[in-house]
Amino acid sequence: MTIKILTIEDDERIRTAVRFALEDEGWSVLEAETGEQALENFNSMNPDLVLVDIGLPGIDGFEVCRSLRRASDVPIIMVTARDDTHDVVAGLEAGADDYVSKPIAPKELSARIRALLRRVKPEDSTSAPRTVGDLEIIPEEGVVRKGGEEVHLTKTEFHLLCELSDQVGKVLSREHLLEEVWGYDYFGDGRLVDVHVRRLRTKVETDPAHPRHVVTVRGMGYKLQA
Amino acid sequence: MKVRGLLWRRLPLRTRVIGAFTLGAAIAALVLVVITYGLSRQSMLQQREESSQRQFFANARQVQSSLRAENPDLTQLLESLPSLSGSRSIVRTGDETWVSLSLTPSDVPTPLITSVLELPEAKTMRYRLDDKPVLAFGLQLRPSTASTFNEVAYFEVVPLTEVENTLESLALILLVGGALTVLVGVGIGLWASGGLLRPLTDISNAATSIAHGRFDTRLDEVKDPDLDALVTSFNEMAAAMETRITRDARFSSDVSHELRSPLMTLRASIDVMQHRREELSERTQQALDLLNDEVLRFENLVQDLLDLSRSDSGPMENDLVNIEELVKATLALSDGRIELEIANSAQGGLVMGDKRRLAQVLDNLLRNAEKYGNGATRILVSSTGTDIEIAVEDDGPGVAPSERELIFERFTRGAAARKRGTGDGAGLGLALVDEHARRHGGSAHVEGREGQPGARFVVSLPKAGHR
Numbered sequence: 001m002t003i004k005i006l007t008i009e010d011d012e013r014i015r016t017a018v019r020f021a022l023e024d025e026g027w028s029v030l031e032a033e034t035g036e037q038a039l040e041n042f043n044s045m046n047p048d049l050v051l052v053d054i055g056l057p058g059i060d061g062f063e064v065c066r067s068l069r070r071a072s073d074v075p076i077i078m079v080t081a082r083d084d085t086h087d088v089v090a091g092l093e094a095g096a097d098d099y100v101s102k103p104i105a106p107k108e109l110s111a112r113i114r115a116l117l118r119r120v121k122p123e124d125s126t127s128a129p130r131t132v133g134d135l136e137i138i139p140e141e142g143v144v145r146k147g148g149e150e151v152h153l154t155k156t157e158f159h160l161l162c163e164l165s166d167q168v169g170k171v172l173s174r175e176h177l178l179e180e181v182w183g184y185d186y187f188g189d190g191r192l193v194d195v196h197v198r199r200l201r202t203k204v205e206t207d208p209a210h211p212r213h214v215v216t217v218r219g220m221g222y223k224l225q226a
Numbered sequence: 227m228k229v230r231g232l233l234w235r236r237l238p239l240r241t242r243v244i245g246a247f248t249l250g251a252a253i254a255a256l257v258l259v260v261i262t263y264g265l266s267r268q269s270m271l272q273q274r275e276e277s278s279q280r281q282f283f284a285n286a287r288q289v290q291s292s293l294r295a296e297n298p299d300l301t302q303l304l305e306s307l308p309s310l311s312g313s314r315s316i317v318r319t320g321d322e323t324w325v326s327l328s329l330t331p332s333d334v335p336t337p338l339i340t341s342v343l344e345l346p347e348a349k350t351m352r353y354r355l356d357d358k359p360v361l362a363f364g365l366q367l368r369p370s371t372a373s374t375f376n377e378v379a380y381f382e383v384v385p386l387t388e389v390e391n392t393l394e395s396l397a398l399i400l401l402v403g404g405a406l407t408v409l410v411g412v413g414i415g416l417w418a419s420g421g422l423l424r425p426l427t428d429i430s431n432a433a434t435s436i437a438h439g440r441f442d443t444r445l446d447e448v449k450d451p452d453l454d455a456l457v458t459s460f461n462e463m464a465a466a467m468e469t470r471i472t473r474d475a476r477f478s479s480d481v482s483h484e485l486r487s488p489l490m491t492l493r494a495s496i497d498v499m500q501h502r503r504e505e506l507s508e509r510t511q512q513a514l515d516l517l518n519d520e521v522l523r524f525e526n527l528v529q530d531l532l533d534l535s536r537s538d539s540g541p542m543e544n545d546l547v548n549i550e551e552l553v554k555a556t557l558a559l560s561d562g563r564i565e566l567e568i569a570n571s572a573q574g575g576l577v578m579g580d581k582r583r584l585a586q587v588l589d590n591l592l593r594n595a596e597k598y599g600n601g602a603t604r605i606l607v608s609s610t611g612t613d614i615e616i617a618v619e620d621d622g623p624g625v626a627p628s629e630r631e632l633i634f635e636r637f638t639r640g641a642a643a644r645k646r647g648t649g650d651g652a653g654l655g656l657a658l659v660d661e662h663a664r665r666h667g668g669s670a671h672v673e674g675r676e677g678q679p680g681a682r683f684v685v686s687l688p689k690a691g692h693r
Binding site: 081103191 | 479483486487488489490491492493494495497498501525528543545546551552555558559581582585
């Protein structure tokens with residue numbers, strides 16, 4: 001079954017060029033010109049991944065991210081013409097899994113898409129269920145329970161939690177997490193990790209402001225503890 | 227005079243204010259001390275002289291009347307005369323002298339005796355007797371004509387030790403008071419200069435803060451009307467500057483953003499064409515390559531412009547960046563001809579800063595060497611105590627000493643770059659290197675290589691905790 005990618009972009013020329021490039025990769029590309037259009041048809045299109053431009057007319061890309069997130073955990077890559085801290089962090093907090101800056105080379109865009117579509121590797125020897133404090137993580141099923149109740153995580157958040165739980169108590173650098181979860185090399189953007197850790201905390205911590213499980217080790221990275 | 231004025235002006239303002247206050251206090255104290263002492267001394271001596279003189283005349287009258295008696299017992303009389311604070315009397319006739327106790331005739335100086343005997347009026351003289359100040363009075367007496375005595379004179383010697391002691395105490399008190407006044411002057415100078423200079427220090431701190439990129443720095447309101455004008459104008463200036471800087475930054479940022487969308491279409495379209503390269507004729511392929519190169523150059527230019535506008539205004543990420551890892555990761559992306567040397571002292575060296583910007587610094591230096599210096603030959607990472615230095619060397623034509631500052635300016639390229647003619651870069655790469663280095667509290671410069679052709683670009687960054 002071909003993988004379906006929805007691009008939400010108001011500039012027709014960009015949309016077409018991106019469609020050509022992604023179709024060259026063997027993916028099927030769906031298009032939406034506005035956020036409203038995308039949200040309306042989202043269920044019928046049922047894409048495997050969404051590319052959303054931040055600067056949309058009408059409801060903007062941030063709002064599209066938030067609305068999509070409420071309904072689905074589909075991977076979202078936001079496309080931004082402004083990669084200053086404010087826009088990037090706002091987009092990630094709205095629910096995007098990753099971001100790319102215009103003008104992005106199709107090769108790089110494909111690499112980002114592939115990294116997000118990659119599932120938590122089932123062949124991984126450390127993918128056995130594990131318990132950390134009141135958290136129960138079952139990688140095979142993609143399920144996390146906190147105090148017996150299931151917690152809903154996006155794929156990226158789940159991937160991040162699994163990576164941290166592979167080595168409980170050990171500090172993992174942002175570079176390491178970027179490489180394992182997002183497939184970035186050394187030059188990936190550390191803000192991706194920071195924002196996702198923040199989002200993860202709101203779901204798995206009893207008090208996200210004083211995290212007990214996902215702990216920041218200043219200047220070094222993050223670790224998971226019981 | 228002029229030289230002294232210059233010297234004075236060269237002193238720090240604070241020193242000058244304190245100096246002026248001290249000098250003023252010293253002069254005031256000196257004048258007060260001298261006048262007070264002089265007046266007190268004069269009035270005390272005068273008072274003493276007047277009271278002694280009254281006593282002297284009274285005694286003299288008594289001696290005169292007793293001289294008229296038959297066989298006067300002058301010695302006893304002299305002993306019985308009232309004595310004012312240890313005054314002693316002496317009566318001298320032509321050949322006989324009666325003296326009260328503890329006074330010898332020679333204690334009265336001859337000039338006084340001579341002048342007393344010359345004229346029939348009272349004479350006063352001040353002198354030192356046994357190294358003590360005394361006041362002596364003398365008067366010619368007229369015994370009755372029947373008297374056997376001739377040339378009778380009565381003298382009285384009044385010690386001034388008491389007055390002198392009082393004056394000494396007074397002098398001491400005045401000196402101490404004067405010294406205290408000078409000290410108070412120094413104190414007021416310190417306080418006043420502190421008060422004067424505090425606003426200046428505040429302004430200097432605020433200006434430094436603005437220079438470091440915190441454009442929203444303002445001075446606090448003050449109540450003092452004199453200072454308020456200064457504070458208001460400073461704040462207005464800072465606000466105007468902030469508006470201008472953000473507007474300039476916004477402009478270049480907006481322009482770059484507008485350029486990014488069409489670039490994205492260009493980039494994607496070219497890649498689609500590249501993907502179908504075999505379907506194109508040889509000539510079309512060549513044209514496509516040209517198009518591709520130009521779009522790449524355009525992309526770099528827009529990226530550099532955007533980074534520069536962000537460098538002007540944008541906030542920086544602050545992380546511990548391991549320079550060794552950064553250099554190795556950057557080199558891993560290059561083709562591996564570059565020799566890497568990391569000094570022991572620099573191994574694992576950390577810099578507090580923005581990883582992506584630091585990576586860009588290194589990347590731009592490599593790109594620069596690639597374009598104008600036949601490619602980088604060696605990267606040397608070393609440590610100088612508080613700084614970590616990254617040096618990128620090439621064996622190209624090098625940079626003439628006259629151009630070594632210039633090439634770090636925006637849109638400037640050195641002679642070597644201009645000679646290429648093709649105009650590969652816009653002259654923004656090194657400007658970015660310089661600005662990023664400075665945003666990290668460091669610096670960038672270029673030097674020659676000892677005894678070899680080529681250039682060495684050095685970026686120096688303060689180690690974490692040394693900024």
